[in-house]
Amino acid sequence: MTNKIFTISREYCSGGRTVGEMLAKKLGIPLYDKEFVDAMAQECGFSHEFIEEIGEYATVTNSFLFSIAVSTHMDGSTNMITAADRLYACQANYIQELAEKGPCVIVGRCADYILRDDPNAVHAFLYADFKQRISHMNANGLSEKEAAKLLKEKDGRRRVYYKHYTGRNWGEPQNYDICLNTARLGLEKTTDILASMA
Amino acid sequence: MTNKIFTISREYCSGGRTVGEMLAKKLGIPLYDKEFVDAMAQECGFSHEFIEEIGEYATVTNSFLFSIAVSTHMDGSTNMITAADRLYACQANYIQELAEKGPCVIVGRCADYILRDDPNAVHAFLYADFKQRISHMNANGLSEKEAAKLLKEKDGRRRVYYKHYTGRNWGEPQNYDICLNTARLGLEKTTDILASMA
Numbered sequence: 068m069t070n071k072i073f074t075i076s077r078e079y080c081s082g083g084r085t086v087g088e089m090l091a092k093k094l095g096i097p098l099y100d101k102e103f104v105d106a107m108a109q110e111c112g113f114s115h116e117f118i119e120e121i122g123e124y125a126t127v128t129n130s131f132l133f134s135i136a137v138s139t140h141m142d143g144s145t146n147m148i149t150a151a152d153r154l155y156a157c158q159a160n161y162i163q164e165l166a167e168k169g170p171c172v173i174v175g176r177c178a179d180y181i182l183r184d185d186p187n188a189v190h191a192f193l194y195a196d197f198k199q200r201i202s203h204m205n206a207n208g209l210s211e212k213e214a215a216k217l218l219k220e221k222d223g224r225r226r227v228y229y230k231h232y233t234g235r236n237w238g239e240p241q242n243y244d245i246c247l248n249t250a251r252l253g254l255e256k257t258t259d260i261l262a263s264m265a
Numbered sequence: 266m267t268n269k270i271f272t273i274s275r276e277y278c279s280g281g282r283t284v285g286e287m288l289a290k291k292l293g294i295p296l297y298d299k300e301f302v303d304a305m306a307q308e309c310g311f312s313h314e315f316i317e318e319i320g321e322y323a324t325v326t327n328s329f330l331f332s333i334a335v336s337t338h339m340d341g342s343t344n345m346i347t348a349a350d351r352l353y354a355c356q357a358n359y360i361q362e363l364a365e366k367g368p369c370v371i372v373g374r375c376a377d378y379i380l381r382d383d384p385n386a387v388h389a390f391l392y393a394d395f396k397q398r399i400s401h402m403n404a405n406g407l408s409e410k411e412a413a414k415l416l417k418e419k420d421g422r423r424r425v426y427y428k429h430y431t432g433r434n435w436g437e438p439q440n441y442d443i444c445l446n447t448a449r450l451g452l453e454k455t456t457d458i459l460a461s462m463a
Contacts, residue, residue: 105273242394245458246444248443252462260443260458264450 069094069265070082072166072188072245074178079167079221080203081195082257083174088257094265099165100174103158111157121151122158123175129175155232170265175225179242182234189264192243193257195250220226267292267463270364270386272376277419278401279393280371280447280455287456289370292463297363298372301356309355311348319349320356320394321373323425353430368463373423377440378431387462390441391455393448 073090077083084100089178091098096130099106155177162181165171166188173182179190197218229237240246245264247257271288273280282298289296297304305316353375360379363369364386371380377388395416402412427435438444443462445455 108349150369176426192444193436197438240390240436240438241394243444244446244449246390246441248438248442249440256462260461263458263461264454 069096069170071170071171071265072182072185073261073264074182074190075172075178075193076187076191076237076243077172077193077194078200079218079225081193082159082254083193083214086193086249086254086261087172087174088252090261093145093258093262094170094172095173096170098172100149103161103176106161107154107157107242110161111154113154114127114156117150120152121154123177123228124221124224125231142224145217177229177232180235189245190243191261192238192246193247193249194238195248199250267294267368268385269368269382270380271370271459271462272380272388273370273372273391274377274389274435274441275373275391276398277399277416277423279391280452281391284391284452284455284459285370285372288453288459290382291456291460292370293428294368294370296370296385298373301359301374304359305352305355306327308359311352311355316352318406319352321426322419322422323429351384366423366460375427375430378427378433387443388441389459390436390438390444391447392436392444393446397448406439 071084073087073089077085077086088099089102099141104115104118104121107113107122108115158176159181162173162176162178165173166182166185169185179188179192182188182190197215200218201211201214204217209217226237229235235242245260247260249257252260271285273288274381275284285296301320302313302316303459305311305320306313354373357379360374360376363371364380364383368430371446377386377390380386380388392431395413399409399412399414401413403409407415424435427433433440443458445458447455450458
């Protein structure tokens with residue numbers, strides 16, 4: 068039985084969700100990925116659509132729209148708290164609670180940063196060659212142009228979100244214990260390597 | 266018996282040489298690192314000092330000093346070939362010969378790029394937290410300030426060298442199959458993970 072908490076950060080369409088599932092199954096520990104959506108809806112009262120759209124992506128709309136509280140300081144400056152900030156704080160609390168409860172696999176949501184000082188955490192970044200990800204999406208019915216646009220947009224919004232809340236550069240090896248190229252290794256080997264760290 | 270060729274790129278003082286040695290020993294295959302110096306001296310006639318200084322570091326002196334041939338094209342433009350370019354070409358040939366000979370571990374020298382299309386090659390990048398590398402160098406008698414300066418200089422020169430000859434960004438996960446944080450994993454676990462890919 069492992070005592071590890073695995074955080075999996077991943078490029079869009081690199082197989083991160085699937086590896087998370089395979090790893091959790093292999094080690095017999097719970098997985099948290101889409102599960103966040105229900106938990107955040109229940110714990111913090113956000114809508115499912117809002118959590119899916121903003122839960123780990125920088126907003127593409129004007130963040131002022133999401134403003135829910137403006138506080139004025141003694142010096143007259145103001146501090147805007149957006150709904151996205153509230154959701155981040157809610158997720159961060161929830162991730163810390165999960166880590167205290169016991170071993171698990173957490174996909175995305177800046178969990179690597181939130182649990183950066185947890186000695187039981189293993190932080191992994193999964194990525195794949197751009198071309199391989201494109202061809203995977205081709206197989207799912209998208210044209211090459213559409214797939215390339217979607218990949219760049221999704222990764223770009225994750226990068227901005229991560230930078231905003233952590234101050235770090237998303238996908239920079241120094242943030243993680245291990246980075247694995249799923250296109251070169253395959254999902255099974257990727258899972259095996261991660262499981263060997265349990 | 267493995268049929269793999271391991272290329273190990275590494276941050277300065279991250280334990281790359283040691284992991285290379287441990288991996289080669291574990292798999293019973295040859296290691297090429299400092300061995301390049303003798304081979305390049307013998308095959309291409311460069312001095313040991315020159316190979317150690319320029320074999321994988323961008324030069325800090327004026328590259329014009331190393332100019333050994335200037336060819337003039339039909340249109341009047343000139344093409345300068347430096348001794349550093351000659352050494353790179355010589356090393357690249359040698360690395361391809363080594364890969365054809367059979368399984369081995371090759372440390373540094375842009376081997377990941379030179380063997381990027383070799384289906385038997387596993388490309389690894391080893392890195393470690395800056396603070397951990399500093400304290401390792403402290404233990405070897407350098408002050409914190411001296412250590413930080415040396416680390417930045419060595420990594421910086423490797424980065425420039427790599428960019429110059431490959432067009433890629435050194436240490437960017439997409440160039441490698443696997444990236445391992447030796448400070449977090451330890452050298453033994455790092456070696457085990459790599460060996461599991463044989």
